[in-house]
Amino acid sequence: MRRIIAYLVRFAVILIGYAVASLAASAFLNVLFLGYFGYALEPGHPTIAPALYFSVPFLALFVAYFGFMPAAVVILIAEVLGRRDWLFYALGGAAIAVVFLGFAHNVGDGDFDVTDNNVRLALVGCGMVGGIFYWLSAGRSAGSWRREPLPDPEP
Template identity: 65%
Template sequence: MNRLVAYLIRFAVILIGYVVAALAASAFLNIMFLASLGLMTDETQPAAQASLWFSVPFVALFVAYFAFMPAAIAILVSEIFGRRDWLFYALAGAVVAAVFLGFAYQTADANFEITDPRVVAAVVGCGMVGGIFYWLSAGRWAGSWREIGNPISPGRSGS
């Protein structure tokens, strides 16, 4: 029973971490594009800040949808191997973003241009921020479900 509870708790933590990562990636993407358009200056900041309250959760839905399968594979690998370092998650987020860009490039219509280097860098940075925020919320305890229920050996007795 302890094992089942540990699995369910870890699954809930993974879901919460994925939601946090999608929101962080969306916020980074929104701020990057607002800043590139020049809308983050002092005179336009109140309007831009108010628009972020709506656009960050809305774009997070798309980020979570398009990144789900590659992110699920990265999360599964991190859980199996028990990776708990932030660099793994940042690089995994970059790979997830690169996989998304590859799929978007392969399946896009002729008018959908995602080859601009600034857009590619923003999306890869978005993936890295999402990976780091996943690590902050759930990745630091990756593989902890395997430690529940295992007897701890006392080690050497010293005699």
């Protein structure tokens, strides 16, 4: 019974880590585009902060939706292999972004394709930031369910 609870706790930690990674990637993408379009993040500017309060969680929904399946594969590999280094997760996040870019290119809809190299690099950078934040929240204890035996107490 203890092992099942350990699995459920680990699954909850993975889901929370994925939500944190999606929010971090979304925030990074928002800040990149604000800088690209010339808006400075000034402390006294009255419209930037409320716009970010809405756009970061809203864009995080799309980040989480489009990155779910490749991220599930990377997370599964990390859990099975017990990878706990930040570089694995940063490169995994970049791979997730590249898979999304390939998906967007092969959909066949010209409006969905990402053609600008600056945007492609921004998306890969967002994947890397998301991977690092996943490592900060959940990746540092990857594979812990395999290394620590939790025997059931004998009656």
